[in-house]
Amino acid sequence: MAAGSNPIxxxxxxxxxxxxxxxYHEAGSGEPIxxxxxxxxxxxxxxxxxxxxxxxxxNGYRAIVPDLPGFGxxxxxxxNYVLDFFVEAVDGLVSKLGLGQCTLLGNSLGGAIxxxxxxxxxxxxxxxxxxxxxxxxxxPAYLQMEGIRKMIELFSAGPMDTKSMRRLLTLQLYDPxxxxxxxxxxxxxxxxxxxxxxxxxxxxxxxxxRLGEIRCPVLGFWGINDRFNPVGGAMKILERCxxxxxxxxxxxxxxxxxxxxxxxxxxxxxxxRNG
Numbered sequence: 001m002a003a004g005s006n007p008i009x010x011x012x013x014x015x016x017x018x019x020x021x022x023x024y025h026e027a028g029s030g031e032p033i034x035x036x037x038x039x040x041x042x043x044x045x046x047x048x049x050x051x052x053x054x055x056x057x058x059n060g061y062r063a064i065v066p067d068l069p070g071f072g073x074x075x076x077x078x079x080n081y082v083l084d085f086f087v088e089a090v091d092g093l094v095s096k097l098g099l100g101q102c103t104l105l106g107n108s109l110g111g112a113i114x115x116x117x118x119x120x121x122x123x124x125x126x127x128x129x130x131x132x133x134x135x136x137x138x139x140p141a142y143l144q145m146e147g148i149r150k151m152i153e154l155f156s157a158g159p160m161d162t163k164s165m166r167r168l169l170t171l172q173l174y175d176p177x178x179x180x181x182x183x184x185x186x187x188x189x190x191x192x193x194x195x196x197x198x199x200x201x202x203x204x205x206x207x208x209x210r211l212g213e214i215r216c217p218v219l220g221f222w223g224i225n226d227r228f229n230p231v232g233g234a235m236k237i238l239e240r241c242x243x244x245x246x247x248x249x250x251x252x253x254x255x256x257x258x259x260x261x262x263x264x265x266x267x268x269x270x271x272x273r274n275g
Contacts, residue, residue: 007189008046008072011065016092023073024066024093028057031126031272032099035065036090038108038134038254039202040172041155041194042165042187044072048107052257055265061272066093068110070198072190080201083135086113087120094124103272107131107257108229112204118214119207128218129268131256132229136208136236147171147227147254155199160191174225174253211240218244219271221264223252 011025025046033056037048045065053063067074069089070081079085090113094102104125106114111133118125134142142148150171154164162184169179169187218241222234234246247267249260257264 006073007186007192008044010073011046013073014093014096016089016096018088018092020069020075020077020089020092022066022069022075022089022093024064025053026065027054027063028060029062030060032062032064032097032102033272034090034094034099034102034104035063036104036106036110036113037065037068037071038106038110039071039199040108040151041160041168041199042189042191043068044186044190046072047183047186047190048110048255049257051261052265052268056269056272059269059272064093064097064099066090068113070195076193076195076198078195078197080203081198082201082203083112083116083205087116090117091121100124101126103127103129105129105268106133108254109134109202109204111135112207115207115211115214118216119210122213122215125216127216127272128214129271130218130220130237131264132222132226132231132254133220133233133237134229135204136206136211136233137230138206141230142228145228145230151228152199155191155196160188162188165191171227172254173259174223174251175259178255178258208236208240211237212242214241216243217271217275219268220244220246221249221256221260221267222246223249223254223256223259225250225252226254228254
């Protein structure tokens with residue numbers, strides 16, 4: 001736990017040319033890997049990737065784990081949280097840190113941001129690692145998912161307590177043993193700081209028809225028990241991205257990097273080293 005009232009450990013900050021304060025954790029040196037977390041009540045880069053980014057750093061990579069604007073300890077502007085807004089914020093981070101070419105690693109909303117960033121900046125992204133990315137279905141397909149419906153219901157009802165956060169995370173994860181007191185405290189604390197507009201104004205277009213434009217190597221993961229993003233999205237990426245491979249995992253929900261931590265870390269490092 002961070003000092004003071006922060007619900008997550010405090011790292012570093014950078015201010016983008018657009019005036020956003022982006023909070024991030026960083027470890028290691030070498031080729032940069034930018035970790036982009038998903039959305040939802042209480043989300044942050046640290047909460048999503050605390051079991052992963054230090055492993056990447058130990059294997060010779062510069063791991064950068066930002067909180068997206070509206071989440072964690074980053075700015076929470078009064079704006080529409082549409083996909084292009086997030087892409088611009090990530091570009092501001094990449095530019096301010098002088099990263100040059102980098103790998104983007106994203107789950108859920110973070111995966112959608114990684115896809116759109118790659119479409120907009122193909123010369124910057126050397127590789128993509130995706131976990132159940134958004135942005136490859138029309139909105140009604142997502143609204144049919146039990147996890148999405150419950151997330152909207154719980155967040156719209158007002159401040160979330162430990163009980164309601166546990167209910168939501170039970171849908172995120174196949175194995176509830178991962179729902180620790182520490183995780184609940186992090187998520188409830190961050191959620192209390194989130195503006196309602198983070199979810200109410202969020203818009204992510206369907207980019208499936210543009211997937212063929214992505215020429216860099218793509219590594220993907222999807223849990224077949226995912227109750228947030230339809231697992232059929234894996235086939236869309238495999239069919240349309242010319243350099244893509246996917247790992248589908250049973251007994252796995254929306255957080256591959258948490259529920260299959262060692263396999264995820266090992267597979268990603270092999271991909272980064274050997275393509």
